Amino acid sequence: MITHAQVLDALAGVRDPELDEPLTDLGFVAEVAIDEDDVAVRLRLPTYFCAPNFAFLMVDDARAAIQAIAGAGDVRIELDDHFASDEINHAVRDEQGFGGAFPDETEGGLESLRTLFQRKAFAARQGRLCEELVGAGHDLHEIASMRLADLPGGPDRDRCVELRATLGLPVADDAPAFVLPRRGRVDAADLDRYLRITRLIRVSLEGNAGLCRSLLQTRYELEEVAA
């Protein structure tokens, strides 16, 4: 029999593709119901009009994550209270893809959208790590010559390594610590500018995540959704 903990663990591996944070941390999991090997999950979002492409990805990724639990039976994911709940829920259930949810309204799948936001998430996290190193007194030349293994440990580095693998970037310990997805190592001369740009992306992502949390809290009259 599937356990509640197994399901939550699987959902913790599913991220909001726009915010790069787990659905479980964002408060998007409204309910998990288990009947022997069958799993039903209800998801909720901060607004009725959250972008349908990201909403679809979260529902579809949640389905895939739970189906991957050994012994999972029937899996049903329902998105609540969204303008396109019916379209998304049916298309995910019948594995019709995004085009099945919105025929004639899309031109292809969602992979390039997902990749774009993985790049943004990667830049924001690299930027945060770089700021941490500057704050600890390292100079830019030193930082530019660092290897991946030199980065401070923690969730940002772990997630950077995962994103590197996903984006096809080097993950070896001696790979450059700071890289641009299409250009390789960030040189010392460019690092100051790189910090400015990544800070802008970081401010944007962190701000959006904060707003999503507080709107969800208001919409469903919840206690604070922990960051």
Add this chain to the structure above:
Amino acid sequence: MYEHDGERYFIVDGHVHFWDARPENRNRYGEGFIACFYDYHRNLSPEEYVWPKEKYDRYSEQDMIHDLFEIGYVDRAIMQPTYLKDFFPGGFNTTEQDAAMAANHPGKFICNGAWDPRDGEPGLKAFEALAHEYDLQGVKLYTAEWHGSSKGWKLNDKWSYRYLEKCQELGIKNIHVHKGPTIWPLNRDSFDVHDIDHAATAFPELNFIVEHVGLPRLEDFCWIATQEPNVYGGLAVAMPFIHSRPRYFAQIIGELCYWIGEDRILFASDYAIWQPKWLVEKFVDFQIPEDLLGEYAPLTPDVKRKILGLNAARLYGIDVPASLAAEPVGAAAVGSEPVSPA
């Protein structure tokens, strides 16, 4: 006019609405839309400024005049129509509705128009008539507007350019662009502002005011605005963070001043989502927190004066008392043409 600590501020509220979201004027999408607006309102307003939902659905003309001009310090307010007829059959907030109200209060409002490129040739004629009737200086465009089976459009579509040419021909210079959660095709990021980049290059005589300073894509907005001198940022939706999340507000305004500079940022309340009174008071009192001053420049009264009114007054040709007029710094912002890291 707002006076505080011996300083005077001429206030142009760059984005206000007079909407009708009553139950009899909305379908299920309209109900979801106004509920979402209401959550923004009650989530980000100080408690004493939160309205009951019934009042929020449809406030009166007297409420609006009181909140903007009697207590809200606003010298001039710019009405930004949002038709949304697929959600609100009689229109959420149309040019005609705005103008009827504004006519009772001469000298207080500027009424903008709107167009939708999917209306094609007939829409172009109707827009020309609207422009003449209301002597339009600007338009508000909503690229996420639903229209039958279509869930949006882009500013660099062929027909969008026809309408922008028409604006140029009619001398309508101020193009406010508002992004939303849907667009065609739906697999793209609907909040992406790169279509504005193309249009701003193609129409250098027009001013493109990106509403919400591109939020939730502040980064994309800043990148295009550094490259296009005719792109501006409207602070609707960004302003209220000054109350609930002041540090985030400091980061937004700090980044904007760094990338695009103090001459291209326009104050707006987005009334009735928020009210200008508390936004103006808090903004004039606001300063970048000390620990962020290494990254961001402090906000001086002169910078605040530009953002609160002088920048918009310049775009709309609004007369400002001579003692308050300021010259734009003219120099580019610190952030020059950036390299995209993504």
